[in-house]
Amino acid sequence: MTDNDNDNYDAFRDCLFSAVVGKLTTGPKKPPKKASLASQAAGAPAEPDPSELAEFSDYLATEIFSSLPEQLQRLSHQSLRDEALSEKWSLPLTLTVLEELVAHISGDVIDSLTAYSLIVPPESDVESFLAPVLSGYISAVTTPPPKWIDTRTDACEICEREWVPMTYHHLIPKQVHAKVLKRNWHDEHQLNSVAWLCRACHSFVHRMASNEELARDWYTVDLICQREDVQKWAQWVRRVRWKKT
Template sequence: MVVTDNVNFDTFRDCLFSAIVENPTGGGRKGSKRASVGRKGATVQQQATTEANPSELADFSDYLAAEIFASFPGELQELSYHALQDDAALGEKWSLPLTLSVFEDVSAHIPGDITDSLTAYGLIEPPRSDVQSFIAPVLSAYVGAATTPPPKWIETKTNACEICERDWVPMTYHHLIPRAVHTRVMKRGWHEEHQLNSVAWLCRACHSFVHRMASNEELAREWYTVEKICEREDVQKWAQWVQRVRWKKT
């Protein structure tokens, strides 16, 4: 039986959707070109994505997510930060980075029909890539999202994504000044210390888009507020497209 009423299902579906959008083949869309990712402006991949039919992409992602999530063991479906804290064995198995044996075990239980679908849509290209190579980053993103401890910025959480304004998908928090460059930011005096922990609440798809559009340093120097990010033409086009992505009611 497909498990779609689990609170973690929406999180997994969002991670899977992002992986399909980010895939260089464009999810099997005819005529799409492989992207050479630049640091500024929309990439070829992003342009191809915004030309895709959001309804069809949503239906395809929904189908894949439901079938794959249903193949997960119960402990993976019910994963949470507190579950890892309360069970040492569970914590050892599902803490990031995940081991190769975990990827192999999860992949082995994914239905063969899903492998066929991923191949047909160009998301995997045997023998160069397989279902395991496709699901590994999706699984890592899902586990990371499901087991992230409650942030201290929880009081700032919004009900809708601050870019696309969708309120029916899970929210993630984006460090407007990426933590990886905090030392450089302070050394060069780009921002005051109290600004370092500023966050925006974004859906997984918009969160991934922001990190594709610019490097961490560029985000820190130029795109350190939601308002500045939303001024970009490529972000506006992306938001208009992703707003049309809706999941079917189950």
């Protein structure tokens, strides 16, 4: 694997981990169904444990990422200059593309997703679970370096982990900039303030409050980190450790 391949795998694993955590910590609690030997080996816990959840997510990421086409595994901002690749992997992904990708995922992985209630047929399927994971991955690996790159930190500003990919979070979400200025919540020069967060913490922040609430009440990292739920989350996610490859 080249460094870029490793970076892409790390980005995919981070997106998948966030999806798994989101499902298991906010979704309905259902007893796991009988799983295959592979999923039993992964060990489905009754309550999400950071180390076991990391191991399970790593297993899923390795199996699913290795099943993806090589061009998707090595996707980058520069590679999208190829018109065929740009058309193929433009967002949102079509159902045809998702079905094509899912067709190459092993039955053991699908059994594991079902055992953890990450998919609950017929209400949800592998395509619906994988769509946001792939969308997050494609966005992460194809986004050009932002103008705020000089503000980048070595560690997530919430959980302080250094061994996971960083993403930038608009502290005042772009979708509500017009409302922010109209209501005089903040000065215009504050609109492009960002925080550098790991994917898991980034997803947590957007689950904890709406865009309007983030802009009005939680527009700095210090304010976000004052919340009790964020402090508990940070303590939990700090215990996640990826195995060395």
